[in-house]
Amino acid sequence: MSLDILKAKALTCTLCNLATTRTQVVFGEGNENARLMFIGEGPGKDEDASGRPFVGRAGQLLTRIIENGLKLRREDVYIANVVKCRPTVDGLGKKDRAPEADEVASCSPFLIRQIELVQPKVIVTLGNPATRFLLKTGEGITRLRGKWHDYNGIAVMPTYHPSFLLRNGGDSGNTPYKRDVWNDMKLVIDRLGLKSI
Numbered sequence: 409m410s411l412d413i414l415k416a417k418a419l420t421c422t423l424c425n426l427a428t429t430r431t432q433v434v435f436g437e438g439n440e441n442a443r444l445m446f447i448g449e450g451p452g453k454d455e456d457a458s459g460r461p462f463v464g465r466a467g468q469l470l471t472r473i474i475e476n477g478l479k480l481r482r483e484d485v486y487i488a489n490v491v492k493c494r495p496t497v498d499g500l501g502k503k504d505r506a507p508e509a510d511e512v513a514s515c516s517p518f519l520i521r522q523i524e525l526v527q528p529k530v531i532v533t534l535g536n537p538a539t540r541f542l543l544k545t546g547e548g549i550t551r552l553r554g555k556w557h558d559y560n561g562i563a564v565m566p567t568y569h570p571s572f573l574l575r576n577g578g579d580s581g582n583t584p585y586k587r588d589v590w591n592d593m594k595l596v597i598d599r600l601g602l603k604s605i
């Protein structure tokens with residue numbers, strides 16, 4: 409099955425309750441042969457409205473990490489989430505929340521297939537839900553980040569979610585969390601043989 413066919417299936421999916429409150433399914437996007445894949449937890453308000461992953465403030469920060477930090481174009485990488493529809497508190501569309509276990513269970517076959525089809529060399533998981541799902545662990549991101557892990561032979565680097573960075577010191581200044589993410593990205597640069605700045 410190609411990514412296009414998989415996407416077509418996702419766009420009409422009603423396997424979990426998030427189908428009843430979403431505006432659009434956010435399947436994921438990027439280079440189908442990407443060496444680097446980013447995985448977040450789920451769409452937020454801007455993504456739900458646009459149908460594209462990581463386009464809000466956190467997404468703009470992720471784009472800066474890709475373009476200014478890794479010196480790649482956003483379209484060179486592949487970007488997806490663990491769940492494809494926006495989870496909000498009580499389904500009211502006001503406050504975002506992490507996906508529930510049953511939502512992850514329903515949706516994750518899409519992500520697993522995306523990974524199989526893209527076959528990246530490196531996956532960067534953004535935040536706890538993506539990291540815990542992929543690494544099958546209950547450990548938190550603070551303990552897991554900065555070290556290489558394995559998912560079916562693919563190197564996995566967990567790091568903080570851009571939303572977390574925005575909530576903790578933002579993009580400006582030299583905050584400890586921002587330094588951590590940069591250190592994690594330097595490991596990715598080395599692993600992929602990218603040209604560092």
Ligand code: SF4
Pocket residue numbers: 418421422423424425426427433491492493511514515
């Ligand atoms: S979150 Fe995933 S499983 Fe749930 S309805 Fe959306 S696409 Fe289907």
